[in-house]
Amino acid sequence: MSLSKITAVLNLTSPIDISLPMGEAPAYRFTAPVAWTYRFYTEPYGGFGAPFDTFLAIFSDEQMANMVGFNDDVALDNLLSEMKVTMTQGQTYFVYVSSAEQAGVHTRLTVSMDPSATVASSLLHESSANDGSMTEKQIIILSNGVFASDVANSVTVQTLPAGQQMVITRNSNTQLTLQLTGKAVEHESKHRIEGITVTIPKGKVVGALSNVVSSPFGIAFTDTEAIVRDVPQDLNVAAGHNAKGQLVQTKQNGMVLTEWIYNGNGNVIQKIVHE
Known part of the structure; x- marks a missing residue:
């Protein structure tokens, strides 16, 4: 079989739903947009439903002489196909998908990079x-x-x-x-x-x-620590400042007299007087 007349195109991240009778095996051209490792995989047709037993083969030439990837089953309990292939930017590859059984092809084919x-x-x-x-x-x-x-x-x-x-x-x-x-x-x-x-x-x-x-x-964020400076004991009054040097409270005999609250720009937004 030769893929030289394959015209159908598989595009990156654009799934193709395939439903063909027995005897027809679709193939697609895929041109790598960048040099990378791509993941090719099959899923249930339409993205839901029962999985279909498939196999995938990828060739770097139209004559199918150089196979760069092949997969039948993802795992023993997974009949879908998946493989990762490192590709050259700008080069066209030929992706062949078929049924692993004597049946037609009913599946979805996708290529992605899974970023x-x-x-x-x-x-x-x-x-x-x-x-x-x-x-x-x-x-x-x-x-x-x-x-x-x-x-x-x-x-x-x-x-x-x-x-x-x-x-x-x-x-x-x-x-x-x-x-x-x-x-x-x-x-x-x-x-x-x-x-x-x-x-x-x-x-x-x-x-x-x-x-x-x-x-x-x-x-x-870091808490703004208050710095309390005591005034002479005979006055028995203390003033508290924050790390920015702003007055935040005054005390007399250990009792808070007045408090000042500032916003993020350093402006007073509230003054509280305790009686």
């Missing part, structure tokens, strides 16, 4: 200024995929602190940098945030069948 994203740091920390700002950066690393050149404008980040914004930079085909700008409105230790994730739309990752969501990370 995933992880973060380099599990926790980012508030800057030493203790004002809700962040100087640490997060690195997002992509596996089994390639970022589109304009990916930075499409990335979203879930659960950011109020008052902070994100800036995304594409460093390479497989790496992004996340920088948080602005100042968190609430930034005491009790305001720590966990479970932050970065989402990259599937259209901005070559080889993705769905949106790519990174592993989670957190943001930790």
